[in-house]
Structure formats: structure tokens, C-alpha cells
Amino acid sequence: MNRWFKWLAPGLFVKRWLLLSAIGVLLTSLGVAIWAKLTPIFYLIQLTSTILETITTVIPNYVSGPIAIICGLMFIFWGQTRTVGSITEALKPGGDEELVDVLIAHRRLYRGPKIVVVGGGTGLSTLLRGLKIYSAHITAIVTVADDGGSSGRLRQEFGVLPPGDIRNCLAALADQEKLLTELFQYRFSAGNGLVGHSFGNLFLTAMSEITGDLERAIAASSEVLAVRGRVLPATLSDVCLWAELEDGRRIEGESNITAANGKIVKMGCTPENPPALPAVLKTIHEADYIIIGPGSLYTSILPNLLVPEITDAIAASTAPRIYVCNIMTQPGETDGYTVADHIRALDNGCGHSLFDAVLVHRKVPSAEALIKYAQVNSHPVFLDREATEELGRRIVLANVMDEDEHTNLVRHNPEKLARVLLRWYSRAHLM
Structure with a gap:
């Protein structure tokens, strides 16, 4: 009954x-x-x-x-x-x-807010995995500056934009997420020219060749894979990142920046001021909620904000905007960085104050995890509350961490993170 x-x-x-x-x-x-x-x-x-x-x-x-x-x-x-x-x-x-349960869930999802998420890497796909429970109107704006691994090889050999981060986001938003993630992440261990390539990267490269460009390839793939939401590249330009380090070195190439192990003082890209995808600007303009991060600060998040049209659109938006700060520092990128340091890097890198609040994880990882991360010079991101508040940001403290019992790896929990973000959005929306 x-x-x-x-x-x-x-x-x-x-x-x-x-x-x-x-x-x-x-x-x-x-x-x-x-x-x-x-x-x-x-x-x-x-x-x-x-x-x-x-x-x-x-x-x-x-x-x-x-x-x-x-x-x-x-x-x-x-x-x-x-x-x-x-x-x-x-x-x-x-x-x-039951069919009625499917209809109720469908109705709830399509009544959800229009959410725009800016980032890249595993942090972005983790967040998308949690957000798709609450809304079908999700747009992920993804960096296309990757030049390492399988993506880098395909970029050199075929002249396509790197598909790695886009592949992860498509898998995270798909209905059959577990199976699709395993399929897209599968890497060939044999075969002339196939070794090291992931199936997902080859799939998107083939789609790009068939449809003519990456934007059409993503749209076609989304239909085939029953993706809930959209994934858009920040730009269709062939972007190459560069960084100036404190010791005076200039490093070119996304994969080389982290490996240089220096303190980054300035980031840029070639060509300078690449044009944004029109669909990206339209989505930001219509957004009810904008989330920046989580992800590698200089090689996943900031590359999107080096597209001036994107930063201008986010700065002009009246929607609630929040930055999800990383739980741990990243060797070669954010060594010794506090929460305020992350915020300053974003503000200085794009020339705008793009968000109203910052989400910071409250709980400290276990002693075993701290020891393991300390061995690679990675530590919890310290919340310097006064400095953060002086930058005009509201602080949202929450427990959104998962720690693997066997490997002691620390990651954001998709469900917890999405729940906290939607709760903050509900409050900010009413203010």
C-alpha cells in the first residue's frame, strides 16, 4: 500500500x-x-x-x-x-x-540547483560522485593542460586535447559508475603502442577524431554513457602551463612543474589569455552555485582560472561561491601552505576574489597516516583562522575525510563532502 x-x-x-x-x-x-x-x-x-x-x-x-x-x-x-x-x-x-521510486528520484534530481564545479584531477571526480545524488544540473569545468602519462602521449601523437581529467569526470557522473570507472581506468599492459594507455583516453581520442573536436566528443560520449550532468573543457586552445619558481627557474609543462620541487611564485600559460568555451560562460552565468576545487592548486584548479573570461564570469556571478581546500599539502606545489596561502595563491593567480567561503576539513588524520605522508613531505593544511578571515572569507568547518584502513591514504568522502556543500548552499541561498 x-x-x-x-x-x-x-x-x-x-x-x-x-x-x-x-x-x-x-x-x-x-x-x-x-x-x-x-x-x-x-x-x-x-x-x-x-x-x-x-x-x-x-x-x-x-x-x-x-x-x-x-x-x-x-x-x-x-x-x-x-x-x-x-x-x-x-x-x-x-x-x-520500483518505477515510482525512479520517478520520484528523477523529479528530485531535476529540481536540484544548477551547480558549476571548477577543477581537475581526482579531487574533482570525487566531488562529482557525491553531487550527482542531489542534482542532475551539474557542470564540471575541467582543465586541459595535462601533458604527462597517457594524456600527454595522445596529445603529442594525435594533436588532441588531453582527455585524462575529462575521462575521470565522465566516469564519476555516469549511472553505471563502478563498471564504467573500471573500464575507463583500464590500462593496456601489452600491445605495440598500447602499453600505458587507458581505455578511456583512447575512447575519447577516437570520439574527438570522429566528431571533429573535444566538445562534441564529450557530448556524444555523455549520451552513450548516460552521464548525469555535463563535462566541459575550460578552453579548446592547446594550452601549455609554465611556472616561475622562487629560485628563478622557469618551468614549462604541467608534469614538470610538480617534479621541479620548487616554491611557485607565478603561474601562466601559453598562449596567453586563451578563449573560453562559450558553453562554459553560459553555464557560469546561469549557475545557482559555484564550487572551486578540490584538487591540485597549481596544476588542476588554477589552469582553469588562467582563462580570463572564466574568472571574469565567476567574479561577476551573484551565486554562492565556495572553495574546497585540500586536506593535505602537495609536495612540489603547496609545501608548507596554510588555508590562507591557498586562498592568496588563487586570488593572485587570477586577479580576482572569486569565492565567499572556504570549506576546511576539521579532523586530523590518524598518526599512521601523518607518519606516512610526512615521509614524502606532505602535512595537513593548517587553518590560520585570523589570516583567512582577514581575506574576507567565511570558514566552513566539517568532517569530510575518508582514510583507507590499509594504505592510510587520505581523501575527501564524496557523500559527506556533497552533503556539507549542499547544506551550506541552502543556508547561503536563503541569506
Whole structure:
């Protein structure tokens, strides 16, 4: 019975169509009666009246009436059950979920806020995995500056934009996420020219060749993979990152910047001021909520903000904007950085104050994790509260961390992170 009452839930657009169907049946019956000049209808009603009168003479009306009602309700229930079962089987063959539950979830997701997330790397895909539970209107703006590994090889050999971060985001937003992630992350261990390449990178490269550019390739892939939301490259320009270090060195190439192990004082890209994708600017303009990070500060987040049109659009937005700070410092990029240092790097790198608040993890990792990370010169990002508040940012403290029991690796928990971000959005939206 609880399942049937769900069909009466508001917003499913079921009750109005059932009522409309009932009105249609009555109007059709009336039309037939008028067309037939009521003669067959009159005799049918008269026959029915005679039968009912005979029944009530033999069986009292206080017995026959309830029996007829019960039989009628049973037929209605049986018919509707089989109808819904047939529809469910056709739409979700072998699925465990009831059709009404699917409709309710679909309605809730498409009523969710329009969320724009800016970043790259594993941090962005982790966040998307949690956000897709709350809204279907998610757009991930992804950096295309990667030049290492499989992405770098494909970039050199085929002249395509690096697909690595886009691949991770598509997998995270897909309905069949676990299977698709395993498929897209699969790396060939044999084969001439295939060794080291991931299937997802090859898939997107092939799609780019077929459709003509990466934007069309992502759109086509999203349809094929039943992706919930959109993934957009920040720019279609062939961007190469460069960094000036404190010791005077100038390092070119995203993969070389972290490996240089120096303190970054300035970041830029070639060509300078690359144009933004028009769809990216439109999405930012229409956004209800903008999230920056998490991810590598200089090689995943900042490359998106080196596109001036994107930073201008975010700065001009009236939507609530928040930055998700990393839990641990990253060797070669943010050694010794505090929360305020992360914020200053973003403000100075793009020339704008792009967000209103910063989300900081509250709980310290375990002693085992701290020892393991200290061996590679990585430490928890310290919250210097006064300096952060002086930069005009509200601090959102929450426990959003997962720690692997076996490897002691520290990561953001997708569900916890998304829940905290949506809760802050609800409060900020009402202010």
C-alpha cells in the first residue's frame, strides 16, 4: 500500500493525468450515447437496472453493495499493478527499483540547483560522485593542460586535447559508475603502442577524431554513457602551463612543474589569455552555485582560472561561491601552505576574489597516516583562522575525510563532502 500511496506524491504529474483519463472515458461514453441517439444506451441501462434489482432482492443491498465495491477495487488494483509492472519491466528490465521510486528520484534530481564545479584531477571526480545524488544540473569545468602519462602521449601523437581529467569526470557522473570507472581506468599492459594507455583516453581520442573536436566528443560520449550532468573543457586552445619558481627557474609543462620541487611564485600559460568555451560562460552565468576545487592548486584548479573570461564570469556571478581546500599539502606545489596561502595563491593567480567561503576539513588524520605522508613531505593544511578571515572569507568547518584502513591514504568522502556543500548552499541561498 505504501508503494501505491507514493504515486500520489506531489510533483510526479500522475494524479492530473489519471483525472484527465477518467474525464476522457466519461466524454467518450457520452459521445457514443449521443451518436447512437441513446437507444442502445437506454436498453443497456434498463437491463442493468433489472439485473441489479433482482440481485438486491435476493441479496440485501448492505451485503451486495460492499461485495461489488470490493470486487471492483480488486479488478482496478489488479489491472493497475499489471500495467505498472509491464511499464517497469520495459523501462528497467531486471531492475530492483520500483518505477515510482525512479520517478520520484528523477523529479528530485531535476529540481536540484544548477551547480558549476571548477577543477581537475581526482579531487574533482570525487566531488562529482557525491553531487550527482542531489542534482542532475551539474557542470564540471575541467582543465586541459595535462601533458604527462597517457594524456600527454595522445596529445603529442594525435594533436588532441588531453582527455585524462575529462575521462575521470565522465566516469564519476555516469549511472553505471563502478563498471564504467573500471573500464575507463583500464590500462593496456601489452600491445605495440598500447602499453600505458587507458581505455578511456583512447575512447575519447577516437570520439574527438570522429566528431571533429573535444566538445562534441564529450557530448556524444555523455549520451552513450548516460552521464548525469555535463563535462566541459575550460578552453579548446592547446594550452601549455609554465611556472616561475622562487629560485628563478622557469618551468614549462604541467608534469614538470610538480617534479621541479620548487616554491611557485607565478603561474601562466601559453598562449596567453586563451578563449573560453562559450558553453562554459553560459553555464557560469546561469549557475545557482559555484564550487572551486578540490584538487591540485597549481596544476588542476588554477589552469582553469588562467582563462580570463572564466574568472571574469565567476567574479561577476551573484551565486554562492565556495572553495574546497585540500586536506593535505602537495609536495612540489603547496609545501608548507596554510588555508590562507591557498586562498592568496588563487586570488593572485587570477586577479580576482572569486569565492565567499572556504570549506576546511576539521579532523586530523590518524598518526599512521601523518607518519606516512610526512615521509614524502606532505602535512595537513593548517587553518590560520585570523589570516583567512582577514581575506574576507567565511570558514566552513566539517568532517569530510575518508582514510583507507590499509594504505592510510587520505581523501575527501564524496557523500559527506556533497552533503556539507549542499547544506551550506541552502543556508547561503536563503541569506
